Amino acid sequence: xxxxxxxxxxxxxxxxxxxxxxxxxxxxxxxxxxxxxxxxxxxxxxxxxxxxxxxxxxxxxxxxxxxxxxxxxxxxxxxxxxxxxxxxxxxxxxxxxxxxxxxxxxxxxxxxxxxxxxxxxxxxxxxxxxxxxxxxxxxxxxxxxxxxxxxxxxxxxxxxxxxxxxxxxxxxxxxxxxxxxxxxxxxxxxxxxxxxxxxxxxxxxxxxxxxxxxxxxxxxxxxxxxxxxxxxxxxxxxxxxxxxxxxxxxxxxxxxxxxxxxxxxxxxxxxxxxxxxxxxxxxxxxxxxxxxxxxxxxxxxxxxxxxxxxxxxxxxxxxxxxxxxxxxxxxxxxxxxxxxxxxxxxxxxxxxxxxxxxxxxxxxxxxxxxxxxxxxxxxxxxxxxxxxxxxxxxxxxxxxxxxxxxxxxxxxxxxxxxxxxxxxxxxxxxxxxxxxxxxxxxxxxxxxxxxxxxxxxxxxxxxxxxxxxxxxxxxxxxxxxxxxxxxxxxxxxxxxxxxxxxxxxxxxxxxxxx
Numbered sequence: 001x002x003x004x005x006x007x008x009x010x011x012x013x014x015x016x017x018x019x020x021x022x023x024x025x026x027x028x029x030x031x032x033x034x035x036x037x038x039x040x041x042x043x044x045x046x047x048x049x050x051x052x053x054x055x056x057x058x059x060x061x062x063x064x065x066x067x068x069x070x071x072x073x074x075x076x077x078x079x080x081x082x083x084x085x086x087x088x089x090x091x092x093x094x095x096x097x098x099x100x101x102x103x104x105x106x107x108x109x110x111x112x113x114x115x116x117x118x119x120x121x122x123x124x125x126x127x128x129x130x131x132x133x134x135x136x137x138x139x140x141x142x143x144x145x146x147x148x149x150x151x152x153x154x155x156x157x158x159x160x161x162x163x164x165x166x167x168x169x170x171x172x173x174x175x176x177x178x179x180x181x182x183x184x185x186x187x188x189x190x191x192x193x194x195x196x197x198x199x200x201x202x203x204x205x206x207x208x209x210x211x212x213x214x215x216x217x218x219x220x221x222x223x224x225x226x227x228x229x230x231x232x233x234x235x236x237x238x239x240x241x242x243x244x245x246x247x248x249x250x251x252x253x254x255x256x257x258x259x260x261x262x263x264x265x266x267x268x269x270x271x272x273x274x275x276x277x278x279x280x281x282x283x284x285x286x287x288x289x290x291x292x293x294x295x296x297x298x299x300x301x302x303x304x305x306x307x308x309x310x311x312x313x314x315x316x317x318x319x320x321x322x323x324x325x326x327x328x329x330x331x332x333x334x335x336x337x338x339x340x341x342x343x344x345x346x347x348x349x350x351x352x353x354x355x356x357x358x359x360x361x362x363x364x365x366x367x368x369x370x371x372x373x374x375x376x377x378x379x380x381x382x383x384x385x386x387x388x389x390x391x392x393x394x395x396x397x398x399x400x401x402x403x404x405x406x407x408x409x410x411x412x413x414x415x416x417x418x419x420x421x422x423x424x425x426x427x428x429x430x431x432x433x434x435x436x437x438x439x440x441x442x443x444x445x446x447x448x449x450x451x452x453x454x455x456x457x458x459x460x461x462x463x464x465x466x467x468x469x470x471x472x473x474x475x476x477x478x479x480x481x482x483x484x485x486x487x488x489x490x491x492x493x494x495x496x497x498x499x500x501x502x503x504x505x506x507x508x509x510x511x512x513x514x
Contacts, residue, residue, distance in 0.1 A: 102469050102471045104438065105438060105441065105443065105471065105473070107439075108441055108442070108443050109233075109237055109442075109443070110443065111443045111444060111445055111446065111472075112176060112234055112235065112236070113176075113445070114173060114176040114177050116128065116131075117131050117172075117176065117234050117235065118169070118172075118173050118176070125166070125169050125170060125173060126169075127164075127169065127234075131234055134234075163226070164226060164227070164230060165196070165197055165200065165227070167193050167196045167197065168193065168197070168226075168227045168230060168231075171189055171190070171193045171231070172230055172231050172234065172235040173235070174189070175231055175235040175236040176235040176236055178352070181352075181354075182315065182316075182317060183239050183240070183241040183242075183391075183392045183393070183428055184241065184286055184290075184317045184318075184425075185317070186238075186239055186241065186242055187239065187241040187242050187245050187286070188282060188286060190228075190231075190242055190245065190246070191245065191278045191281065191282050193227065194223075194224065194227070194249065194278055195275055195278050195279075197223050197224075197227065198219075198223065198271055198274055198275060198278075199271075199275075201219075201222065201223050201271075203215070203218060203267055214258050215256055215257070215258060215267070215270060216253050216254060216256055216258055219253050219256075219274070220250065220253060224246070224249065224250070224253070228242075228246055236442070237442050239392060239393070240392065240393035240401070240428055240430045241392075241393070241425075241427060241428050244427055244428070244429075244430075245281060245285075245427070248277075248281060249274070249277065249278070249281075252273070252274060252277045253274065256270050256273065256274075257270070285425060285426075285427040286425065286427075288489070289425040289426070289427070289488075289489040290317065290318055290321050290425070291321075292489035292490075293318050293321070293322070293423055293425070293487055293488065293489055294321050294322050294325050296487055296488075296489070296491055296492060297322050297388075297421070297423065297487050297492075298322070298325060298326075298329075300421070300487075300492065301322070301326060301342075301386065302326075302329065302340065304385065306341070307341040307342065307343070307385075308326075308340075308341065308342040308343075308385050308386070309342075309343055309344075309345065309383045309384050309385050309386075310323070310326075310342065310343075310344050310345070310384070310385070310386050310387070310388055311344075311345040311346075311347065311380070311381075311384045311386070311387045311388070311409070311413070312344065312345075312346060312347065312355075312358070312387070312388045312389065312390075313346075313347040313348070313349070313355065313374070313389065313403070313405050313406055313409045314347075314348060314349070314352075314354040314355050314358070314390070314403045314405065314406075315354035315355060315357045315358045315390075316358075316389070316390020316391075316423065317390070318390055318423040318424065318425065318487075319358075319388045319389070319390045319423050320358055320361060322388065322423060323344055323358070323362055323367065323388075324361065324362070324365055324367075326342055326367070327362060327365035327366055327367040328365070330342055330366075330367065331365075331366055342367070342368075343367070343368040343369065343370065344362055344367055344368070344369050344370070345369075345370045345372065345380050345383075345384065346358055346359050346362075346369055346370065346371050346372070347372055347373070347374050347377055347405065347409060348371065348372070348373055348374070349373060349374045349404065349405045350373075350449070351444075351445075351448035351449055351472070352403075352448075354403065355371065356371075359371050374405050374408060374409070377408070377409065377412055378412065381412055381413065381416050381418065382416075384413070384416075384418055385418070385419075386418065386419050386421060387409065387410070387413045387418055387419065387420045387421065388421050388423060389402060389406055389409065389410065389420065389421070389422045389423070389478075390402060390403075390406075390422075390423060390424070391406075391422050391423070391424035391428060392428070392475060393428050393429070393430050394422075394424055394428055394429045394430065394486065394498050395430055395432060395433055395434050395477075395498070396429070396430065396431055396432065396433050396498060396499050396502055397433055397480060397495075397498070397499070398480030398483065398486070398494075398495030398496055398497075398498045398499075399434060399477055399478060399479055399480050399495075400422050400424075400477070400478040400480075400483060400495075401430075401434065401437075401475050401476075401477055401478075402475065402476065402478060403474070403475060403476075404473055404474065404475060404476050405476070406476055406478050407437075407476045407477060407478040407479075407482070408476075410478045410482040410483065411478075411482055413482075414481070414482040419484040419485070420482060420483050420484045421483075421484060421485050421486075421487055421492075422478075422483050422485070422486045422487065422495075423486075423487045424486060424487070424488060425488065425489060426488050426489060426490060426501055426505060429498060429501060429502050429505070431502060434477050435477075436477060437473070437475060437476045437477040441473050441474065441475055442473070442474040442475060443471075443472060443473065443474070444472035444473070444474050445472060446470035446471070446472050447470070448472060449470050449472055450470075480495035480496065480498075481495075483495045486498065488501070
């Protein structure tokens with residue numbers, strides 16, 4: 001045996017004092033993942049045990065104090081309500097809705113029942129005490145976050161619900177009860193309320209002189225911001241149309257002269273500038289835009305020969321104007337050689353049934369109409385020639401945010417190769433981008449989904465009501481691929497050109513983030 005083979009044999013011999021462990025078994029992917037999760041859990045438990053207990057004691061003490069204060073306030077509220085004759089607006093509260101909400105949308109702001117915000121004492125509309133405390137605390141934190149604003153304006157004070165104008169409370173109640181709904185209607189009501197607030201507002205100073213008042217800060221912190229914050233956080237989340245209009249107003253306020261209120265005449269001039277802007281915004285961005293959309297859409301809807309069958313869902317102000325214009329044209333040409341034949345199919349859905357409002361208007365105008373619910377959509381699509389949809393907002397990628405059911409109608413029409421036209425004013429364009437309708441949406445009243453049951457069905461539903469989670473989403477998102485064209489006051493554009501409209505229009509009008 002050669003020397004090299006003897007050396008290799010010696011190397012392969014196991015040392016006498018070394019114990020070699022057996023090879024580890026090969027783990028599957030699922031087993032490795034489970035082991036990693038267990039290691040993370042053990043690490044977190046060890047890290048949690050090392051934490052200082054003093055901080056935890058202070059945190060628990062603060063929570064206990066807050067709980068005691070809230071329970072005391074609630075008991076005082078109940079006793080006060082027993083002593084005073086009040087008229088509740090409803091029987092349920094927002095925290096009860098939020099407790100039974102679906103976990104998938106638990107990140108969305110909870111629905112605020114009007115009874116949890118407002119109460120009627122005789123003919124007077126008031127805000128409940130816990131809302132007053134929350135609103136004052138929010139104003140205090142905002143003031144603490146920007147001390148320069150309060151120091152530059154000696155008249156600025158922390159806003160409370162007691163200082164809110166009655167018009168703010170009344171409009172908030174109309175928002176919360178859905179008496180005013182729709183992007184245009186809500187924005188128009190907001191502009192009208194701001195006009196009322198500005199007409200009633202007077203600059204006041206502690207030393208009796210208005211020369212030291214920062215006019216811009218006074219208008220924002222005393223008039224605009226408290227109203228908009230109250231509507232958004234305690235009544236109903238603001239729409240894109242309201243946000244864009246509010247941003248436009250703030251830019252006009254920022255252009256005012258800070259010290260331009262040396263006299264009452266100077267303040268009146270600045271107030272007239274704001275009032276003029278509010279009037280022009282409503283007239284140009286809503287009224288004139290609606291007329292222009294009708295002028296753009298009419299040739300497209302009347303050039304085709306034969307009977308026109310137009311389908312729409314719910315109620316949209318822009319769509320309603322177009323259909324009423326078609327009804328007038330049909331009435332004018334009826335019985336002549338150029339007779340124009342058109343009828344409308346209105347699709348509706350629970351629980352709001354907004355299509356009934358459009359149905360009443362069209363029937364009064366003499367337009368033949370068919371009214372169906374969304375579950376019968378597939379039975380009528382074979383006769384439809386065009387689909388007209390409204391929009392609450394246009395996203396920067398061309399997707400459409402509309403009432404629930406809009407995406408379903410657009411999908412069905414797209415599969416049947418039916419043109420889908422979205423009618424929307426350009427002031428509703430948002431610089432945001434939504435990929436789906438879960439991350440950003442609005443929760444409606446869950447009890448509005450209740451149906452009328454009788455007999456045993458009603459008893460079974462009542463006994464299992466706590467186990468039922470009701471989800472009432474207000475909007476859905478329609479992808480741009482389902483949209484054939486978007487009808488605006490600037491013309492008919494493809495969905496891919498919404499970003500171009502956003503860039504060409506005044507950029508400052510689309511920078512509101514909240």
